[in-house]
Amino acid sequence: MPPTPDRSGLQFQGTPAAPGLAIGPLLVLEDDAAPNDAPAPQAGLDPEAEAGRLRAAMSEAVAELAALLADLDAESAGIIEFQIAMLEDDALIDPALETLADGKDAAVAWRAALDTQIADYEAANDEYFRARASDLSDLKDRVLRHLSGRALPAQDLAGKVLTGRDLTPSRFLETDWTRGGGLALRQGSPSSHVAMLARARGVPMVVGLGDADLPDGGEALLDGESGLLIVDPSSAERAAFADRQAAARRAQAAEAAFRGEPAATRDGTAIAVMINVADPAELDALDPNDCDGIGLVRSEFLFHGAAGLPDEEKQYRAYRRMLEWAEGRPVVIRTLDAGGDKPVAGLTMAEESNPFLGLRGLRLSLAHPEVFRVQLRALARAAPHGSLKVMLPMVTRPEELHEARRLFGEALTELQEEGKACAAAPLGMMVEVPAAAIAPELFAEADFFSIGSNDLTQYVTAAGRDIAAVAPLNDVSHPAVLKLIASLVAGAQALGIEVSLCGDAGGEPSRIPALLDCGLRSLSVAPLALGRTKAAIAGIDLGAPHG
Numbered sequence: 001m002p003p004t005p006d007r008s009g010l011q012f013q014g015t016p017a018a019p020g021l022a023i024g025p026l027l028v029l030e031d032d033a034a035p036n037d038a039p040a041p042q043a044g045l046d047p048e049a050e051a052g053r054l055r056a057a058m059s060e061a062v063a064e065l066a067a068l069l070a071d072l073d074a075e076s077a078g079i080i081e082f083q084i085a086m087l088e089d090d091a092l093i094d095p096a097l098e099t100l101a102d103g104k105d106a107a108v109a110w111r112a113a114l115d116t117q118i119a120d121y122e123a124a125n126d127e128y129f130r131a132r133a134s135d136l137s138d139l140k141d142r143v144l145r146h147l148s149g150r151a152l153p154a155q156d157l158a159g160k161v162l163t164g165r166d167l168t169p170s171r172f173l174e175t176d177w178t179r180g181g182g183l184a185l186r187q188g189s190p191s192s193h194v195a196m197l198a199r200a201r202g203v204p205m206v207v208g209l210g211d212a213d214l215p216d217g218g219e220a221l222l223d224g225e226s227g228l229l230i231v232d233p234s235s236a237e238r239a240a241f242a243d244r245q246a247a248a249r250r251a252q253a254a255e256a257a258f259r260g261e262p263a264a265t266r267d268g269t270a271i272a273v274m275i276n277v278a279d280p281a282e283l284d285a286l287d288p289n290d291c292d293g294i295g296l297v298r299s300e301f302l303f304h305g306a307a308g309l310p311d312e313e314k315q316y317r318a319y320r321r322m323l324e325w326a327e328g329r330p331v332v333i334r335t336l337d338a339g340g341d342k343p344v345a346g347l348t349m350a351e352e353s354n355p356f357l358g359l360r361g362l363r364l365s366l367a368h369p370e371v372f373r374v375q376l377r378a379l380a381r382a383a384p385h386g387s388l389k390v391m392l393p394m395v396t397r398p399e400e401l402h403e404a405r406r407l408f409g410e411a412l413t414e415l416q417e418e419g420k421a422c423a424a425a426p427l428g429m430m431v432e433v434p435a436a437a438i439a440p441e442l443f444a445e446a447d448f449f450s451i452g453s454n455d456l457t458q459y460v461t462a463a464g465r466d467i468a469a470v471a472p473l474n475d476v477s478h479p480a481v482l483k484l485i486a487s488l489v490a491g492a493q494a495l496g497i498e499v500s501l502c503g504d505a506g507g508e509p510s511r512i513p514a515l516l517d518c519g520l521r522s523l524s525v526a527p528l529a530l531g532r533t534k535a536a537i538a539g540i541d542l543g544a545p546h547g
């Protein structure tokens with residue numbers, strides 16, 4: 001008998017947001033159905049009973065969030081702690097309770113009250129408050145799920161390809177991704193918080209699938225590299241996908257073998273490979289022997305909590321912990337790089353017409369010396385605990401570097417006068433503003449350079465790093481960007497200043513040959529990219545021409 005013709009699956013094209021391949025049943029999330037699924041407005045209900053239901057649903061939501069906290073890194077825990085604090089604040093529930101007095105259903109009252117508050121947050125001038133609207137909508141849905149008895153136990157999400165309009169960070173964090181699975185969202189963005197989390201945890205993610213009608217329970221093949229989702233695949237499609245998945249696993253295993261070894265090209269040139277750290281909690285799972293040090297600490301993690309700006313002691317402890325982890329290897333801590341895509345409540349300016357060209361990075365620190373001073377003191381106190389280097393972001397003119405050095409010296413003198421243990425540290429700069437990359441000789445005072453290819457690329461190509469529509473233009477391989485990097489490396493060498501690169505391009509195997517061709521011999525990459533970076537380096541012959 002001839003084999004039954006095997007129909008191809010349904011194909012949906014979206015935008016890749018996190019690489020990787022996932023196979024699993026599609027799970028349409030309740031959140032997505034909730035807006036059309038609202039309980040019919042009812043009147044004449046018992047206000048006391050409805051208030052009790054609402055309070056119970058809120059406590060269940062708090063308990064669910066609190067259970068998540070134990071396993072989270074500092075940044076993720078900050079998101080959840082903030083949500084718990086909001087749920088426990090009477091200001092959130094009071095407007096809903098007031099309308100219950102009219103005999104409304106608790107879910108109707110809760111939804112209406114939260115929708116009003118969300119609209120207020122969305123209309124705020126301050127970017128920080130606008131960003132909080134998504135937290136509120138996350139909370140709204142969570143409480144509604146409990147009110148309707150539809151709360152989905154977290155274990156039901158594991159191993160599935162989750163789909164829906166968008167996904168909230170708390171939903172992402174409560175899902176056990178160790179069992180596989182992925183995210184296929186109808187809306188969403190590659191620069192969202194969830195996309196960042198997905199990339200950091202290796203969870204395949206595709207966004208922008210549009211109005212696709214995705215069948216709950218259908219088998220899904222999700223390709224986070226190309227953005228393609230296939231539902232109910234043919235056996236041939238499934239087999240081909242499974243083959244690719246197996247090949248990817250083999251490649252990962254091969255890369256893992258490189259992870260613990262020093263990096264060198266095929267012709268034997270040693271390349272330093274350091275790591276970028278955005279949260280000290282990441283270090284707990286890492287072995288310092290796998291890297292040549294920390295090439296970039298994004299100190300913004302300290303400034304995102306709900307508790308306001310961090311004091312000297314809190315900063316000092318965090319810096320010291322990272323220095324001790326590195327066991328004598330260099331640790332480059334960047335001073336606060338707030339502004340642009342990294343707003344900090346109460347510090348960065350709201351309503352800048354073009355925040356990436358605005359008061360960000362060192363510019364902001366110099367405009368707020370009272371905040372900068374606290375960070376410089378904490379760094380000077382941490383310096384005796386390891387091999388600290390201090391790095392300044394967004395340096396544009398030598399006067400800024402000079403002023404930062406003066407303030408660092410002042411902080412040291414103050415600490416010495418107070419009898420506190422402290423030490424000086426090399427002071428270097430990010431090269432991410434074209435003005436600095438074009439004329440490195442202006443910055444001969446710097447103790448080291450580190451190329452911020454993320455920002456440098458967006459400034460050279462005039463294509464924003466967070467704008468999906470211009471993503472193909474925002475390309476580090478543009479000959480103009482590479483030419484600039486090569487001339488900067490040569491300029492640094494002429495000045496006798498060491499130079500490294502800490503932008504994301506350093507951890508992308510397809511970009512590494514061109515970066516080494518520019519003369520770079522030191523890269524700093526995401527910890528997850530350590531194995532693949534070293535594997536890619538091992539495949540490069542610097543003596544041979546390549547394209």
Ligand code: PEP
Pocket residue numbers: 296298337432451452453454455456502503504
């Ligand atoms: C960069 O701009 O390349 C960089 C490393 O810094 P950030 O991504 O934090 O702006």
Ligand code: MG
Pocket residue numbers: 393432452454455
């Ligand atoms: Mg930058």
